Amino acid sequence: MNRKGLHKPWIAVFMALMLLITAGCGTGAAPGGEKASDDGKERVIHHAMGETKVKGTPKRVVTLTSDATDDALALGVKPVGAVKSWTGKPYYDFIQNRMKGVQVVGDELQPNLEKIAALKPDLILGSKMRHEKIYDKLSAIAPTVYTETVGNTWKDNFKLYADALNKKKEGDEQLKKWDQRIADFKKKMGDKLDTKVSIVRFMPGVVRIHHNGFPDAVVREAGLDRPKVQKKKEHSSEVTEERIPDMDGDVMFVLTFDQGDGKGKKLQKEWMNKPLFKKLDVVKKGNVHQVNDVYWNLSGGIQGANKMLDDLYKYLVKNDQK
């Protein structure tokens, strides 16, 4: 899986370049020229802020969300600039190699507009939820495409990004592969699909029970069930100790957000040692699994989703065969 992930982008980039060359010099030779749009190369992208026209295949892309970076890389596009990842220095470990030389343009909550402008991008990918107020400024720099939100809409986001990056075909292929994997997973799970999956996340100072974020969307799509108290339309609940019983389920996945200072891990240890936690059925049965917060929550794109599905295979399908 890892090896595949490393090679594919280069093939895609190569193919994209070939495509560009064969598509005729018309577009390539007249950057900024008015006539470029004449040969139907200008595409209208419908997105959270309205419509944006994007010319040809963007080559200098700036990504302002974690999922945009994840998806762009998956589609074989290496951004020229990206916001700092939530953890990692400066990007998540699993994309670090492929992000060499990519300029950090501030953080996701407050991107550095001048750094973005200095990169002279030809496409900016962001999210209305995060960057609504700076849309006008970004649009003045380059065509800007926003998703509505991040997290549980990851599939729509991926389609939108693929569209904007002029990688519709690659995007559809990957989604088709995704669907096949999901179908395969469901088949292998068989009648175990009613497994109730509990998702708990520890952050410095905060403990969350997940309801409807990114991991929840993937688990839902995989056909798995959730404990009744965790089926809510809100993103998650920030809980006090009294809510520990709500964490029970057939299997529990534990996500820990830790930025290297050990604070998230410390809190997790504290909570998992509480008598109330140890009393949970899922704990007694030994069905608690620590998973990677980057794949399960932070990255938020198609690569994260696939890695999450790997985990579901690993922990659920295997158990099934026992």
Add this chain to the structure above:
Amino acid sequence: MYRTIQPLLSRSAGLVWLIVLWAVSMIASVKLGLTHIDWHTMKDALTTEQPTKEQLVIQTTRIPRALIATFVGASLAVAGALMQALTRNPLASPGILGINAGAAFFVVLATSLFTVSSFSAMTWIAFAGAAVSGVIVFAVSSVGRGGVTPLKLTLAGAAITAFFSTLTQGLLVTDEKTLDEVLYWLAGSIAGRSLDHLWQILPFFLIAWLIALGIARHITILTMGEHVAKGLGQRTAWVKMAAALVVIFLAGGSVAVAGPIGLVGLVVPHIARSMAGNDYRWILPYCALIGASYLLLADVGARYLIMPDGPVMKWMSGLGTRVLTDEVPVGVITALIGTPFFITIARRSITH
């Protein structure tokens, strides 16, 4: 002269009454909340060998909370009473005079810049913060011919509060990690605090309370005026020093455990004085009991205000994706209840 006419009996009766109030608040704090707990479960919770989930909730969260609320509430109230007596300012309290803000800033600074996480270190840092802001406020307001006037003290307190909370905000804006971690604590919260913290701070609280009771008689004399006290042969400087030390231990310790919970120290002494008269040997125990009950009940309120599936959250559920939260920090409740008190006192004390 400082002996009042009120008979000992009625004051003792008041004390008994307050002990009952505190006991009822304790029971309410243990019984009420997200997890439904019936009387039977509660009765067995302390003796059972094989606790149920509900009984574990009582043992591991409800009882620690109730104890912390008791000690912090009592300490803040006693600190407030001493400050009001010392400054002869009805608006004085650890929150208003910037003591809490100073302690909070020092704690956030330590967490954020120096990544201090041991609680005992944090306690001393909170003491230092309380002391520093206390000294600044007092120094600033004592300049000038009028000496320390209530108004100058209050304004200096406001300025110091503004100063330290700005610095705290600055740290948090530049350091999101710490923001998430301390947002709750910073508003003043006793949810999720461990009993270990309380045990570490308890010796300071107890010593401070004992000193407070020990100097209570002198405090009463001091409230009659510096001249009277000196005339009666009191070494006022020593009394003031001792009282200041007590305030720093109580306020700093409370902030270290539960964050800067505001307006408890302002409101409670006024109630206590209206019940107990002018003798601080009575006022201080009254304060402790009322303060404890007040914070216990406010904490119960904090559990219900935005409880999931409660009325507020039902109304909010139509308003887009969000993270549900079980409780508000108790500091929000005390601020909202305390403000009308503050305004009433301010209106009463400035009459011209």
Add this chain to the structure above:
Amino acid sequence: MKPVTIRSKKLPISLIIYAKTLTALLVLSALCLGVLVYSVGTGEVPIPAMDVIKVLLGQGDPGNELIIYSLRMPRVLTALMVGASMAVSGALLQGMLRNPLASPDIIGITGGASVAAVACISLFSQTGKAWLPVAAFGGAVCTAFLVYVLAWKRGVSPLRLVLIGMGLHAAANGLTTLLLILSPIYTASQAMVWLTGSVYNSSWTTVGTLTVWAGTLIPAAFLLARHLNAQQLGDELAVGIGSRVQLHRFLLILISVALASAAVAAAGPIGFVGLMAPHIARMWAGPSAGGWLPVSALTGSFLVLTADLIARTAFSPLDLPAGLFTAALGAPFLLFLLLRSGSHRH
């Protein structure tokens, strides 16, 4: 001091300007312009002053033009107007209440505006943002009204007003915390930036809205300046010289509240500008409000412009809220004021 009197024959306006005031106005304008040009030229992509001027004259290269017009200008102009609005708002309050400590932040007006604005952002995130300025104004007016009513006890004592404002400010903080906790995911840290006061998010729309508010209210304040002079003399004297005290006071308060809330809606509660600017201005300008108000406005602009310049560049790549720096300057200033008033009075 030599006053210069400018009297219009047609309009019922007369201006008495002291030479000192005139100098202050000129120096401050030059300073503001200087910071403005420097600020527009400084950042991730440095642009030399000559090129900045070229761009401003419409002769620059497109890259610079983009950075200057789309990114830096809205921000700088917002800072300019927010500073002026806060300063004039504070000056009006100080003049009217005859209280050196009165300012929109200290008497709780910005606190009220913030509660309403945060409610707008967090409770009604979908539809709320467009109504932000209106909500902030509503919150500010309600708070101002409450402060005034609660401070009323056979007349409004300025001291009581300040104390009650402080009390309401505490309640406002409590409510703001509550709203932050109820806010949609991830906005807590954005709200924190907003609460400190930042011009990061300003766009040409912000500039447009602010121009309408500040552009009408600040001149209105200047026109009413002579009534402010009367108010400063105290109620009896003001009535004595024929000033319709209550009406003018009401108008001036309304203008002050509106200016403060417009500034809060645009950039959050940038702290202490309303307190500091009028005091600094008093040292430069003469005692007449006709000169004092414009000097205050320019001082406020200068303060916020400089604060944002530092916030934006000194800690790069961090882009900090400007309010952090005005407050870091303002809180000690408040202590200084207390020290000074302590040694002057009694």
